[in-house]
Amino acid sequence: MRFDVKNAIQSGKTVLGIELGSTRIKAVLLGEDNAPIASGSHDWENSYVNNIWTYSLEDIWKGIQDSYRKMAQEVKQQFGVTIQTVGAIGFSAMMHGYMTFDKDGELLVPFRTWRNNITEQSSKILTELFNFHIPQRWSIAHLYQAILNQEKHISDISFQTTLAGYIHWKLTGEKVLGVGEASGVFPIDLNTKNFNQTMINQFNEIIAPHNLSWKLEDILPKVLVAGENAGVLTEEGAKLLDVSGDLQAGIPLCPPEGDAGTGMVATNSVAKRTGNVSAGTSVFAMVVLEKELSKAYSEIDLVTTPTGNLVAMAHSNNCSSDLNAWVKLFDEFSKVMGMDVDVNKLYGTLFNLALQGDPDCGGLLAYGYLSGEHITHFEEGRPLFVRSSESNFNLANFMRVHLYTALGALKIGMDILLKQEAVELDVILGHGGLFKTKGVGQNIMAAALNVPVSVMETAGEGGAWGIALLASYMKNKSNNETLEEYLSHNVFSERAGTTVSPVSKDVEGFERFMKRYTNGLEIERAAVLNLK
Template identity: 80%
Template sequence: MRIDGRDAIQNGKTVLGIELGSTRIKAVLIGEDHLPLAAGSHDWENSYVNHIWTYSLEDIWKGVQISYQKMAAEVKELYGVSLQTIGAIGFSGMMHGYMAFNKDGELLVPFRTWRNNITEQASKVLTELFQYQIPQRWSIAHLYQAILNQEEHIARIHFQTTLAGYIHWKLTGQKVLGVGEASGVFPIDLDSKSYNATMINQFNELIASQDLPWKLEDILPRVLVAGESACVLTEEGAKLLDVTGELKAGIPLCPPEGDAGTGMVATNSVAKRTGNVSAGTSVFAMVVLEKELSKVYTEIDLVTTPTGNLVAMAHSNNCSSDLNAWIGLFDEFAKVMGLDASANQLYGTLFNLALQGDPDCGGLLAYGYLSGEHMTHFEEGRPLFVRSSNSNFNLANFMRVHLFTALGALKIGMDILLKQEGVQLDEILGHGGFFKTEGVGQRIMAAALNVPVSVMETAGEGGAWGIALLASYMINKAEDETLEDYLSQKVFADKVGKTISPQLKDVEGFEAFMSRYVKGLAIEKAAVEHLQ
């Protein structure tokens, strides 16, 4: 039984971060040194119901409670004490999407996640109106599309929020969002660090003819920046989070943030000229800008750091899902052959084999479009593997092409930033499952972006650790201490990482693959039209 950390646990000197990702909910309890003391997680999957990607409220709370229970059980097992109080708590979730509630707090329609590409009409109208890129997955696009569709529930909306905002609301009673999360709901004014008032008025004028009983500012959560208090855990909230009843109320919570913001924090990428890439079910790269872009790009989203600085985001809906499915097929084959290979062995062996493939994947082509892909303008997706009769079809190239294509849509967006806009990056910090096999994901990412890619030792902790750091900043920061300084001087000062620089043959190979990828989009389009 460990004694280090026990005093911190008993005296409430810990901080808890919980993030609801696309495939996993994770709870991480950190100590005064910002390192994890205990963790718990719960795997879950979205459902495709009535042409909507969604998670039920029951599954949301079940997942949060299980991940918390597993973390608390690990505390008891490792330290011999029960978790009854915590210094601060933070919640994070997958950004965007649509959760609308009536005046009684009832969900009006099933939760529409970021994964739904069903708001193209609204996205185009709002982008033109605001002269500001409004992606399909943004909350305001979902709201306006529902209005355009004349959905019955619109007149009964009392409150609209995101997944992280919903959890926070139920645990504290406060309808708030961190500015980074809010920037994926509606455009942010960089001076006020809140919703852009001019665009709020434009939206209200746009829907005035609908004669709705609310204005947009009435139904959106209040915006807070990192370091501000976002109220405390209520008695009801404590019981909802910890079903055993041991956790006490009154614990302060930081503003709820999105997975983009927590990814920036977890990789110390919140300062200008820094960037990070999160690669898992989806993949997105975040670059903190020194100045605004020269024009509006439909492929580039503009969001903010948790402190309200402007960030360019290149986001792809699809990254590792199809790749994971192929690994699952190889796992099934291994079992049929009587081989007992662990998941780590399978991923490690097959990923490393990809490094032995031809630079351009031997002429192979694949699309991992499990769902639609806004970067290449697909409302639906069909995973595909394609080869010609003269392709070099072997296992190394097969694995390499699936690693390459996982980053294909992302590269289209990043080329706009790095090649067209001339954005400068000394390196980019990576985190997420794509980088779990040491060295492989980094090398492929470095080839795709032609930028050195670093992975911190702590990168595997991910967004749950990132939101825990934001909660820690809220209660432990010195007066006037910025988040950038807090992270650099108190969290990452002694953290080491591994950097991989791009290799010329890999960069050239990826460019050759991308030429094939762009030309082959017509094949993907045909698959969507003809394969159900």
């Protein structure tokens, strides 16, 4: 039974979540049952300016305002009311990157997004200094690289934050970050749920020769955990968000989070021994750990949940792009033969056929490396398909090998966690394009990871829903109710999903494929060197 939606809107019992992804900004308004009432989205793209991937401040605010306006317009059309207040608001955005401001609040250099791989020198130095893997996209790597490059602006830095933190600051005046987002800025101390003070001291020591006017703790935001109040919407913030002027000030905001954290919330995978995997153009898995890893791994990033629990992340640059290219080729073939086949039916038919293939793909081998792959140490990639004269070459095995290889690099990262570190997982929650054909992506993923894989009907709701749920948790939680309890009792208890358990012959087949995959990396390396 749905609640009285119109009354909930008028009385401010709704919550609003807005997430800025790399290609889309989305606003979602939730009712009292935490289900979406209305949404609005705005498409945008990054720009490559002076060798930097960036978004302008103008585009940021234009996109936020447009997505909010479209959401409010949908509310007006469906329910005949104008939004004047909501119960709580949350903002999230793509993690990492570099935004620095002077004492007057002016942006010092254009926003450098996570996509910029320009910090290799600082990444290596900081990883060695902290004995903790610092990826190139992390905010601290960007800051230290700017210092190493002796960029003019570094002496004027008064505040450093992320995209989500910047938006939150402008709307509330509060310089804060949720702990999950903060964990992609600088390493977190799991005991204090704050930036690691020992590492801050180490950083201050290595920058001391540069004689800067600030220390790292002076310019970083305050760290908050899920459920804490992160300020209220100011008069200026209300006008900035809703240009029509209808929205009132005083609405509480939850801590701003990153897209990794909101993905965990949206898939109900914030509890220990759970994880989620997002599989589309790229693929990444996030596993909530019970204890710290024994050492630092270049293949594994360590971040946290929005409540500050440790999360291991394995990220592969390449997943479904080459697979999609082959399906497109079959689509082209069908048209040449005079057959007009619906593309969704084509995907469904070919994907389901893959389940009929041999468990080890009949000896076939493929690499879907359209770009480089850091897990296997490739700066460039070449998509390849290879077979021997003894291979069982048929369409089922051809499709199966391209599904397997889409997860090949990810499996290397996950094997570090599941085999070397003996991390135990009860379930992985799957979302993304690879799971659209019912059952297929789940079966392949279960074979790859040897873990049950669940896909929920709400998996497509996305990060805007996830940050709205964090706003809802802040507003509606009962005393001492954890985020895990709130999500299980109030959000996911009646939401349907399907779970697929690993099949032993498929698990064994994937392991045989991975031996071939690992041994064949020399072929991929030769292709990179010789096929220009």
